[in-house]
Amino acid sequence: MKIILVGASGTIGQAIEQELKERHEIIRVGRSSGDQQADITDPASIRHLFEQVGPFDALISAAGKVHFGALAEMGEAEFAVGLKDKLMGQVNLVLIGREFANDGASFTLTSGVLSHDPIRYGASASMVNGAIDSFVRSAALELPRGMRINSVSPTVVEEALPGYGPYFRGYKAVPAADAALAYAKSTEGAQTGQTYRVW
Amino acid sequence: MKIILVGASGTIGQAIEQELKERHEIIRVGRSSGDQQADITDPASIRHLFEQVGPFDALISAAGKVHFGALAEMGEAEFAVGLKDKLMGQVNLVLIGREFANDGASFTLTSGVLSHDPIRYGASASMVNGAIDSFVRSAALELPRGMRINSVSPTVVEEALPGYGPYFRGYKAVPAADAALAYAKSTEGAQTGQTYRVW
Numbered sequence: 595m596k597i598i599l600v601g602a603s604g605t606i607g608q609a610i611e612q613e614l615k616e617r618h619e620i621i622r623v624g625r626s627s628g629d630q631q632a633d634i635t636d637p638a639s640i641r642h643l644f645e646q647v648g649p650f651d652a653l654i655s656a657a658g659k660v661h662f663g664a665l666a667e668m669g670e671a672e673f674a675v676g677l678k679d680k681l682m683g684q685v686n687l688v689l690i691g692r693e694f695a696n697d698g699a700s701f702t703l704t705s706g707v708l709s710h711d712p713i714r715y716g717a718s719a720s721m722v723n724g725a726i727d728s729f730v731r732s733a734a735l736e737l738p739r740g741m742r743i744n745s746v747s748p749t750v751v752e753e754a755l756p757g758y759g760p761y762f763r764g765y766k767a768v769p770a771a772d773a774a775l776a777y778a779k780s781t782e783g784a785q786t787g788q789t790y791r792v793w
Numbered sequence: 794m795k796i797i798l799v800g801a802s803g804t805i806g807q808a809i810e811q812e813l814k815e816r817h818e819i820i821r822v823g824r825s826s827g828d829q830q831a832d833i834t835d836p837a838s839i840r841h842l843f844e845q846v847g848p849f850d851a852l853i854s855a856a857g858k859v860h861f862g863a864l865a866e867m868g869e870a871e872f873a874v875g876l877k878d879k880l881m882g883q884v885n886l887v888l889i890g891r892e893f894a895n896d897g898a899s900f901t902l903t904s905g906v907l908s909h910d911p912i913r914y915g916a917s918a919s920m921v922n923g924a925i926d927s928f929v930r931s932a933a934l935e936l937p938r939g940m941r942i943n944s945v946s947p948t949v950v951e952e953a954l955p956g957y958g959p960y961f962r963g964y965k966a967v968p969a970a971d972a973a974l975a976y977a978k979s980t981e982g983a984q985t986g987q988t989y990r991v992w
Contacts, residue, residue, distance in 0.1 A: 637869060651835035669888055670836060670881060677876055682869060685920075689868055709923075710987075712931035720931035721884075721924045724908075728923025732911035736864035787911075 596621065596650045596788065597781065598643075600687060601657030603627045605753045606704070609770035610654060610777045617782075621647050634658065634683030637690060644694040652781045654692050654702045655684045661716045662761075668717065676718040680704075681725050688733065688743060698740040700778040707749040707793045713761055723747065727789045734787030742786035748773040749793035760780060768792055795820065795849045796980065797842075799833065799886060800856030802826045805903070808969035808978045809853060816981075820846050831856065836889060841895040851980045852890050853884045853901045859902040859917045861876040861960075870894030871888065875917040879903075880924050885931065887942060894987045901979040902929060906948040906992045912960055933986030941985035947972040948992035950977065967991055 595618045601607040602622035611620055622628035624644060631641040634657055644650075658680025661672040684703045688694035691701065708716045729763035730745040737743060750762040751770040794817045798807040810819055821827035822842060831842040832891055843849075857879025860871040883902045890900065907915045908922035929944040936942055945946035949961040950969040958966075975989035 626927055665932055666937065670885055673881065673884065677881075681920075681924075681948060682872065682876075685872065708931065709927040710930070712927075712934055714934055717928060717935065721928040724927025725880075725920045725924035728911075729920040730907040731909070732907065732916040732919035735866055735911055735913055736916065738865065741909075781959040 595619070595652050595781070597652040597654060598623060598647055598650050598691075599705055600624075600632065600653065600655040601704075606748065606770050606773050607656040609774035610656060613771065613774040613778050614781070615619060615746060618652075627656050634687060635679050639689045644691055647694070649694060649696050650691075650699060651696050652700045652702070653687060653695070654777050654781060655687050656679050656704050656777070658683050658704065660722050662715045662719065665717045673721065674705055676722040678766070680719075681722045684726060685729060692737065695739075695741060698742075700742040700744070700786075701737075701779050702777055703743070703745045705745045705747045705789065707747060707765070707791070709747065711765075711793070712748075715761060724776075728749060730789060731787050736743050738787075742780075742784075744780040744788045744790060746773065746776040746780065747789050747791045747793070748776070766793075794818070794851050794980070796851040796853060797822060797846055797849050797890075799831065799852065799854040800903075802856055804950055805947065805969050805972050806855040808973035809855060812970065812973040812977050813980070817851075820849070830877065833886060834878050836885050839885050839889050843890055846893075848893060848895050849890075849898060850895050850964060851899045852886060852894070852903070853976050853980060854886050855903050855976070857882050857903065857921075859921050861914045861918065863914055864916045872917050872920065875921040879918075880921045883925060889939060891936065894938075894940060897941075899941040899943070899980050900936075900984075901976055902942070903946045904944045904946040906946060906964070906990075908946065910948075910964075914953070914960060929988060930986050936985075941979075941983075943979040943984060943987045943989060945972065945975040945979065946988050946990045946992070947975070965992075
């Protein structure tokens with residue numbers, strides 16, 4: 595399969611590449627690194643990416659920023675970051691990418707454990723993750739030409755504990771390689787409308 | 794209690810008023826009707842509402858629009874409607890309202906069954922409903938001064954079947970009065986961070 599991997603340079607992105615590269619052609623996409631560059635907050639940049647890459651069999655997104663911060667200090671502007679980047683950035687990869695996708699192509703987006711198991715400073719992440727999982731469930735009903743869509747909802751990964759550990763005390767971290775398996779299941783399997791919880 | 798009811802003129806809003814009016818002071822808010830008018834897509838309008846009403850003990854929102862339509866015909870602009878209105882409109886009622894709320898005040902937002910049980914044409918509704926339920930779960934951790942927050946997730950209500958029935962074939966509708974009970978549980982109870990499913 596020809597697989598577009600958005601967020602390839604991230605901790606989870608690298609693990610996904612490791613899991614899939616022996617079996618598939620991987621187009622690595624990053625904001626400023628990789629085989630192709632794209633800014634997922636800019637629909638024109640997303641469209642340019644697909645025009646460069648051409649028809650594809652799978653898209654995996656392990657990208658997207660949210661604002662982490664105390665709710666007391668968050669207003670509409672702080673929530674807008676995650677809505678524009680991790681939520682609509684990933685959703686626009688689907689809305690624009692479907693035009694370029696081969697029949698039966700799959701889309702796999704990234705949400706996260708905070709939709710169900712929240713932490714301090716995570717209100718925007720929770721909101722966005724919940725939105726992604728529910729979008730995937732619904733979009734699966736209407737994608738054309740046998741296309742599929744799922745999300746992967748990882749908990750904090752072991753490799754991120756040096757930075758994120760203090761926010762996730764008591765959470766059992768998983769190796770990024772375990773999260774990568776869920777992306778493989780989504781991409782190489784047959785299910786659609788699912789959220790694979792890696793927690 | 795002094796309760797601000799946003800969306801008071803709607804089908805569910807009217808049922809909420811019926812359920813609560815014997816026991817509480819209800820400030821009915823609508824876009825163009827009610828005791829006070831507010832446009833929840835406009836933060837300045839929301840702030841003006843709270844300045845007019847003053848301190849309050851509970852806010853209930855049964856308001857918020859999303860775009861219903863075929864996913865094939867939806868792009869970023871169609872998703873933006875629900876993100877600005879039903880999602881951030883309701884979230885801004887909390888973010889701005891917390892400044893005016895009494896100690897121990899409660900916020901109750903409205904999501905809906907489509908987050909978990911999707912239909913054709915409902916991709917934006919699913920996304921927004923999932924976002925609201927997860928936001929509520931997380932915001933409950935950080936609201937100050939004993940404030941609480943919950944969401945009510947109704948299925949289609951019987952009173953709406955003339956318009957919405959064709960989209961919800963096979964869904965067991967509930968009377969709006971049953972949905973109203975969940976708003977009373979949220980407002981008059983003690984729980985926080987919950988989503989009350991009326992389905």
